[in-house]
Amino acid sequence: MIEVTGVVTRAHYMDFTRIANAHVKPRLSFMGRWGGLVAIAIAGIFLGILSFGTPAPVGEGILLSGLQLSMVGLWAGILTTFAGVHFYQSSYFKKFLSGDGHVLGLRTFKLTDDELIVRGAHFESRVRWDGFLSVSAHKSLVAVWLDPGVAYLIPREAIGDDIAVGHLIEFIKGRIPRKV
Numbered sequence: 534m535i536e537v538t539g540v541v542t543r544a545h546y547m548d549f550t551r552i553a554n555a556h557v558k559p560r561l562s563f564m565g566r567w568g569g570l571v572a573i574a575i576a577g578i579f580l581g582i583l584s585f586g587t588p589a590p591v592g593e594g595i596l597l598s599g600l601q602l603s604m605v606g607l608w609a610g611i612l613t614t615f616a617g618v619h620f621y622q623s624s625y626f627k628k629f630l631s632g633d634g635h636v637l638g639l640r641t642f643k644l645t646d647d648e649l650i651v652r653g654a655h656f657e658s659r660v661r662w663d664g665f666l667s668v669s670a671h672k673s674l675v676a677v678w679l680d681p682g683v684a685y686l687i688p689r690e691a692i693g694d695d696i697a698v699g700h701l702i703e704f705i706k707g708r709i710p711r712k713v
Contacts, residue, residue, distance in 0.1 A: 535644040535704060539691020541637050541674075548673045549686050556681040642687050644704060649677060651685055660685075662708040670698055677705060 633639070633654045643650040649665070651658045666678045675698060676684035692698050 534646075535642075535701060537642045537644075537687055537691050537701070538640070539642075539688035540639050541686050541688055543637060545674050545686050545688055546636060548671060549676060549684065552669075552671055552676060553682045553684070556678075640687075642685070644701075644708075646708065649685065662705075663710050665705075665709045666712070667709065668702055668705040670702055675701060 635653070635656065638654055641652040643652075648659050648661045651660075660679070664679060666680065668675065668677050670689070672689070674689050675687040675692065677687065678684045687701075689698060692701055
């Protein structure tokens with residue numbers, strides 16, 4: 534059994550975000566940089582084609598053509614997408630990235646032969662080793678990956694020197710079953 538106690542900071546989380554984006558990006562590469570907006574535009578145009586030539590009643594005495602309706606749908610989709618992302622991110626950061634919240638703060642990591650136990654101020658999490666994909670060491674943290682975009686973050690400075698980090702990595706690798 535290995536036990537590590539350390540503080541996961543905003544700097545660790547920002548490093549993790551960069552690393553996780555690199556893991557997830559290949560899966561999203563088919564969409565490209567503007568894929569979400571292109572999907573909204575295509576949906577708006579498709580809506581316009583479906584209703585082309587059929588005026589849509591909007592209110593008393595107001596009719597929109599298919600093209601007008603598709604433009605309204607396109608702009609409504611763009612605005613709600615950006616507004617949704619903004620409000621989600623602002624509430625997410627306030628709730629989860631507070632100094633002693635669900636992501637940041639003092640953590641105790643207990644690594645046993647059967648599972649990883651993580652304790653924070655408000656939670657205790659237990660995950661058997663077969664629930665993990667892999668482990669990787671980075672400049673400021675060790676990431677134990679549950680999914681390409683989700684990992685437990687162990688601050689590297691809490692582990693010790695490079696030799697201790699190497700032992701921890703080998704311990705974890707020896708317990709995560711190989712996926713076929």
